[in-house]
Amino acid sequence: xxxxxxLLPLLWASLAFMLGPSRGVWLSIVGLAAQxxxxxxxxxxxxxxxAAMHAVGGWGAPLGIDLVADGLSAAMLLxxxxxxxxxxxxAHAYFKRDDPATTYFWPLVGFLLAGLNALFLSxxxxxxxxxxxxxxxxxxxxxAAGGGAQQIAAALRYLFATLVGSGAYLLxxxxxxxxxxxxxxxxxxxxxGADAPDxxxxxxxxxxxxxxLKTALFPFHFWLPPAHGGAPAPVSALLSAVVVKASFYxxxxxxxxxxxxxxxxxxxxxxxxxxxGTLAVFWGSYQxxxxxxxxxxxxxxxxxxxxxxxxxxxxxxxAGALQAGIMQAFAHGLxxxxxxxxxxxxxxxxxxxxxxxxxxxxxxxxxxxxxFGLAGITxxxxxxxxxxxxxxxxxxxxxxxxxxxxxxxxxxxxxxxxVYVFRVLRQAFLLAPAGSVVTPVPRTLEWTAxxxxxxxxxxxxxxxxxxxxxxVT
Amino acid sequence: xKRLLVVLGAVCLVVLLLGAMHDLAPASVExxxxxxxxxxxxxxxxxxxxxxxxxxxxxxxxxxxxxxxxLIVILAIGMDATISAEATVDVRPLVNPVLQTLAKLVVPxxxxxxxxxxxxxxxxxxxxxxxxxxxxAAAVLLHLAELLPSWQSPGVKLRLGLAGGFLIFLAVGAxxxxxxxxxxxxxxxxxxxxxxxxxxxxxxxxxxxxxxFLLLSRDDGETS
Amino acid sequence: MTGxxxxxxxxxxxxxxxxxxxxxxxxxxxxxxxxxxxxxGTFLVLVALAQRNGIADPVPQAMVLTGIVVAVAATALxxxxxxxxxxxxGKLELSQDDEE
Amino acid sequence: xxxxxxxxxLLALAMVWSAWRSLYATRLDRAIVxxxxxGLLMALAWTRLLAPDIGLAEAAIGAGLTGALLLDxxxxxxxxxx
Numbered sequence: 001x002x003x004x005x006x007l008l009p010l011l012w013a014s015l016a017f018m019l020g021p022s023r024g025v026w027l028s029i030v031g032l033a034a035q036x037x038x039x040x041x042x043x044x045x046x047x048x049x050x051a052a053m054h055a056v057g058g059w060g061a062p063l064g065i066d067l068v069a070d071g072l073s074a075a076m077l078l079x080x081x082x083x084x085x086x087x088x089x090x091a092h093a094y095f096k097r098d099d100p101a102t103t104y105f106w107p108l109v110g111f112l113l114a115g116l117n118a119l120f121l122s123x124x125x126x127x128x129x130x131x132x133x134x135x136x137x138x139x140x141x142x143x144a145a146g147g148g149a150q151q152i153a154a155a156l157r158y159l160f161a162t163l164v165g166s167g168a169y170l171l172x173x174x175x176x177x178x179x180x181x182x183x184x185x186x187x188x189x190x191x192x193g194a195d196a197p198d199x200x201x202x203x204x205x206x207x208x209x210x211x212x213l214k215t216a217l218f219p220f221h222f223w224l225p226p227a228h229g230g231a232p233a234p235v236s237a238l239l240s241a242v243v244v245k246a247s248f249y250x251x252x253x254x255x256x257x258x259x260x261x262x263x264x265x266x267x268x269x270x271x272x273x274x275x276x277g278t279l280a281v282f283w284g285s286y287q288x289x290x291x292x293x294x295x296x297x298x299x300x301x302x303x304x305x306x307x308x309x310x311x312x313x314x315x316x317x318x319a320g321a322l323q324a325g326i327m328q329a330f331a332h333g334l335x336x337x338x339x340x341x342x343x344x345x346x347x348x349x350x351x352x353x354x355x356x357x358x359x360x361x362x363x364x365x366x367x368x369x370x371x372f373g374l375a376g377i378t379x380x381x382x383x384x385x386x387x388x389x390x391x392x393x394x395x396x397x398x399x400x401x402x403x404x405x406x407x408x409x410x411x412x413x414x415x416x417x418x419v420y421v422f423r424v425l426r427q428a429f430l431l432a433p434a435g436s437v438v439t440p441v442p443r444t445l446e447w448t449a450x451x452x453x454x455x456x457x458x459x460x461x462x463x464x465x466x467x468x469x470x471x472v473t
Numbered sequence: 474x475k476r477l478l479v480v481l482g483a484v485c486l487v488v489l490l491l492g493a494m495h496d497l498a499p500a501s502v503e504x505x506x507x508x509x510x511x512x513x514x515x516x517x518x519x520x521x522x523x524x525x526x527x528x529x530x531x532x533x534x535x536x537x538x539x540x541x542x543x544l545i546v547i548l549a550i551g552m553d554a555t556i557s558a559e560a561t562v563d564v565r566p567l568v569n570p571v572l573q574t575l576a577k578l579v580v581p582x583x584x585x586x587x588x589x590x591x592x593x594x595x596x597x598x599x600x601x602x603x604x605x606x607x608x609x610a611a612a613v614l615l616h617l618a619e620l621l622p623s624w625q626s627p628g629v630k631l632r633l634g635l636a637g638g639f640l641i642f643l644a645v646g647a648x649x650x651x652x653x654x655x656x657x658x659x660x661x662x663x664x665x666x667x668x669x670x671x672x673x674x675x676x677x678x679x680x681x682x683x684x685x686f687l688l689l690s691r692d693d694g695e696t697s
Numbered sequence: 698m699t700g701x702x703x704x705x706x707x708x709x710x711x712x713x714x715x716x717x718x719x720x721x722x723x724x725x726x727x728x729x730x731x732x733x734x735x736x737x738g739t740f741l742v743l744v745a746l747a748q749r750n751g752i753a754d755p756v757p758q759a760m761v762l763t764g765i766v767v768a769v770a771a772t773a774l775x776x777x778x779x780x781x782x783x784x785x786x787g788k789l790e791l792s793q794d795d796e797e
Numbered sequence: 798x799x800x801x802x803x804x805x806x807l808l809a810l811a812m813v814w815s816a817w818r819s820l821y822a823t824r825l826d827r828a829i830v831x832x833x834x835x836g837l838l839m840a841l842a843w844t845r846l847l848a849p850d851i852g853l854a855e856a857a858i859g860a861g862l863t864g865a866l867l868l869d870x871x872x873x874x875x876x877x878x879x
Binding site: 003004007010011014017018020021054055056057058059062063064065103104105107108111114115118126127130131133134137138140141144145146147152155175178179180181182187191197198199202 | 498502629635
C-alpha cells in the first residue's frame, strides 16, 4: 500500500506530461484523491498492527533498499495528502486558462508529491538524497514556472540553497558509507555507538546543517521569503505547508535514529537546534510584523513557525516531545496553506499586494477573511486549535524539565504571531477607500481556504488520535 | 566578512576531514561481497549494472524521474519566450560543409556504439546511461552541424519518447509490486526485464539529455 | 597512504572549493561551475573512501552514476534559469539588495 | 614511492589545479574549457579507482554534455552582447 503512494504520483505526473501543456487537471485530482485514501488506509493499518516494512526488489537492507512506514512517516504522509488535494482544487480555480505558470504545473506537482512521499518512507540515506533532489528541483520549478525576473531570481537563489544543502548532506552520506559500508538507517542504528570515530561526527554535522539550510532555519532562511513570497499562491501554500517540513522531518529522523547515540554523548548539542529555533521565532516574527507585502508577511511567519519545530530537540528524551513537534507541523501546515490560499484570493480580488491595500475586504470577502482569521488562531496557539495543543504540550514538557526558556519562547512567539495576524485583520476591517474595486472570485477559492483553516482549528479536537498514530513504532 | 567566514569554514572542513579520514577502521559491512554472492540471481553479470537496475533499481527509477523533471521544468520556464521573427537573424558563421559531411558519417557510427554499449552493459562496463549519453552526443553533433534544429515545444510523439523509458520502468515496477515487491524480478525473467528497461531508458535518456541541450540552445528571445 | 585515500582527500578539497565558490562567486555561470566541482568532490569521496583498501565496490560506483545524472539535471535546470534571467534583465548575477 | 602512486599524485595535483583555474580564471571561456579538462581528469581518476563505468559516464556526461551546455550558454551570452 505504501509503495503506491510513491508510484501513483509518478504515474499521473508523467501521464499529465504526455497529455501536453496545461492538461491533466482531472487526472491529477483523481490521483490525489486516491493518494489521500491510501494515506488514511495506511495510517489505520499501522495503528492497528504496528509499523509496516517493504523490501524493494525483495533483497532487504543493506544490499537493497527498505521502505518503512511507522507512525511518524504515516503522519507526515497524511499531512501531505490532506493539504495537497484541497490545494490542487484551489489551484485549478486560481490559474487562468492561459496562465504561463500552468503549462506544466500538474507534472511538477506530481513529481513534488512523489519526492515527498518517497522521502517520508525511505530508510536509505542515499535513496533519501535522490528524493531530496526530486523534491528540491520540483519545488524550484514550481517557483520559477512562467514567472518574471523576480520569480526567476528567487528560484535561482532557492536552487543554489537547496543544491548546497543536498551537497552537504551527500558528503555526509559518503563519509558514513566510507566508515561503515552501508547507508541503511536501520543497520546504522546498531553500528553507530557512542565511540564513533570523528569522521561520523563530521558527517552528522554536515548532514544536519545541509538539511537545516533546506528547512530555512535561521540563519539559513534568506532564500525562503523571496521564493515563497514570490511564487503563485497555490505554490507558496504547498511549499510553506509541506516542502520545508520534509527536511525538518529528516533532521528529526536522523537525530532519533542513526545519530541517537551521538546526541546522548554530547548533551549540549541538543541546544544548538533549539537556539537557532528561538532566533527564528523572534527574527521571523519581527520581519513579519514589519513586512509591507501580504505574502512576504506570511512567508516570514513561516520562518518563525519553523523555529518552534526545532524547540523540541532538547526535550526529545521524554515521551510526548515528538508528538508536540508533529502536532505543530500539522497545525502550521494546515494553517499556512489556508493563509496563503486566502492571501492569494485577497490579492486576486483586490489587485493589491500590500497589507495596506486590504482595507474593506472584510465586508466584501468575509469567508476568505474568516479563513485567514481562523488560520491566525492556529498560528497564535489559541484553543481549541491544533496550534494550541502543540504549544500546550511543548510548554508542559519544558516546565516539567525546568527548561523554562523554551516555555517562554513559545509564549512570546504566540504573542508576536498575534501582532502580525491582527495587523492584517485590522486593515481588512477598515472602510474601503472610495473607488476601489473588488473583482469577483470563484467560490472554490474562498471555500478551499476556509476548509483548510477550519481543519487546522478542528484538528485540536481530534488531537488524541494523531498523537496515538505518531507513537506507533 | 562573509568571504572570510566562508573561506575559514572551508579550510576548517578540509583540515578536520583530512585528519579524521586517516586512521579509519575497516568498514563493518562489506556490500561488494554481498553483491558478488547475489550476482547470479540478479540477471546480469556486470556488478555495477546489477546494483543500478536490480539491487538499487529503485534509486535509478527516481533518478530518471529527476532527469525527466528537469526537462519539464526547462519547458515550463521558457514557454512564453518571445519568439519574435526578427530575433532569428543568425549571426553565427556559416557552417563548415566538411563538418556536415563528417556528422553524417559519424552519427550512424555513434548509434552503433550506443547499441553496443547497451548490450555490453549486462556483462562489462557500459549500459543505458553511457549509451544514452552517446545518443545525446550524436544529437548535439547534428545540431552543431545545423542538421538538427533547436526544440521549441515538443510534440506528442517526442513527449512519448521522452517519458516512454520512464513509463516502461514504472510499469515494470507496478506489475512487480502487484506480484510481490517493487522491482522484484522473477529469477528466470530478470535478465530480459533488465534489458527491456535498459532499452527504453537508452532511448529516453538520449532524448532527454539531447533535449536539455536543444531546449537551452533555442534562441531565447531578445533582451531589447 | 593508498590511492583511495589520496583521491578521497582530493574529493574533500574539491568539495570545499566548490562550496566556497557557490557561496562567494557572483557570476551565475561560475556558480554553476562551482556546484559541479562540489558534486565531483563528493562523488570522489563516496567511491574513494569506500575503496580505501583497494577493492572495487560496485555499490558506491552505482550511486555515483546516479549522482552524475542528477547533477547534470540540476546543472541544466540552473543554466535554463540563468539564461532566462539574462533574457529578462540582461544580468547574470543575483543582486544583493533583494535579499531581505 | 611507487611509480603508480607518483602518477596518482600528479593526477590529483592536476585535478585540484584545473578545478581552481575553472573557478577563478579571469576569462569565463577559459574557465569553462578548464572545467572540461577537469572533467576529463576526473574520468582518468575514475579508471584509476577501478570504476570504468563512471569514467565513461563522466567523460560523456560530466565533461561532454555539461561542457557543451556551458559553452552554449557562453556563446549565447556573446551573441547577445553584439
